[in-house]
Amino acid sequence: MAGNPILDALRALSGRSNGRFVAYLLGQLDATIDGAQLVRATIAGEVGRTAAVERMREIEHRGDDHRGRLATELRDALVTPIDREDLFRLSGALDDILDNLRDFLRAWSLFEMRDSPVIEPVIDTITDALDDLRAAVASLEREPGLVAARALAAKKSGNATRRAYDVAVANLYRSGDVTPDMLRNRDLLRRLDVVGLRFGTAADILSDAAVKRAEG
Secondary structure (H helix, E strand, O other), X not given: OOOOHHHHHHHHHHHHHHHHHHHHHHHHHHHHHHHHHHHHHHHOOOOOHHHHHHHHHHHHHXXXXXXXXXXXXXXXXXXXXXXXXXXXXXXXXXXXXXHHHHHHHHXXXXXXXXXXXXXXXXXXXXXXXXXXXXXXXXXXXXXXXXHHHHHHHHHHHHHHHHHHHHHHHHHHHHOOOOOHHHHHHHXXXXXXXXXXXXXXXXXXXXXXXXXXXXHO
8 A cells, every 4th residue: 555655754854953963962972971981091001191182182172063963953954863852961961971081081181190990990881981971972863762772771871970979988088198199180080970961951851851752
């Protein structure tokens, strides 16, 4: 039996639009993953401080480009994968994660840090959380029924970052006297704790959007 040409056209339009917006979000996330990997390589001494700051600037520009394209096209979009406001807020939350990683790297350079074993485990939880968040966002197009569950997994990963921060700070205080190095590490750890908070925000937006979509 022949299909309804109007409905077929609307489905095709919806699919193209959804795929485009999800691609912009994934572009932001891929830039953020590159930023987190750069931070990890920098604190491991594999990338120099000055070179790392320059590379992060390029990564941030890439993420901003995807966000800008999303915002521009969102104004005239007829259909979106989730509520328009939630889509814009989610893009903003992803931008915040990358911005905070950039701020961490700038502080690392200003403090003239060379290495920090206490920070490495926290960074590792961030890279894991980013992978979970990317899987949740990718589900918007491919497996919308799994978005809520994957958003919850991403939120738990973000919480793991905050727990790792608590452990790292406790280890710092148990290490002995207050020294400039200890204070520098504490400040840097706090910046990573903020990244964990931003993960929670992004995951909550995505989870709420999935519920709205299911109810709609």
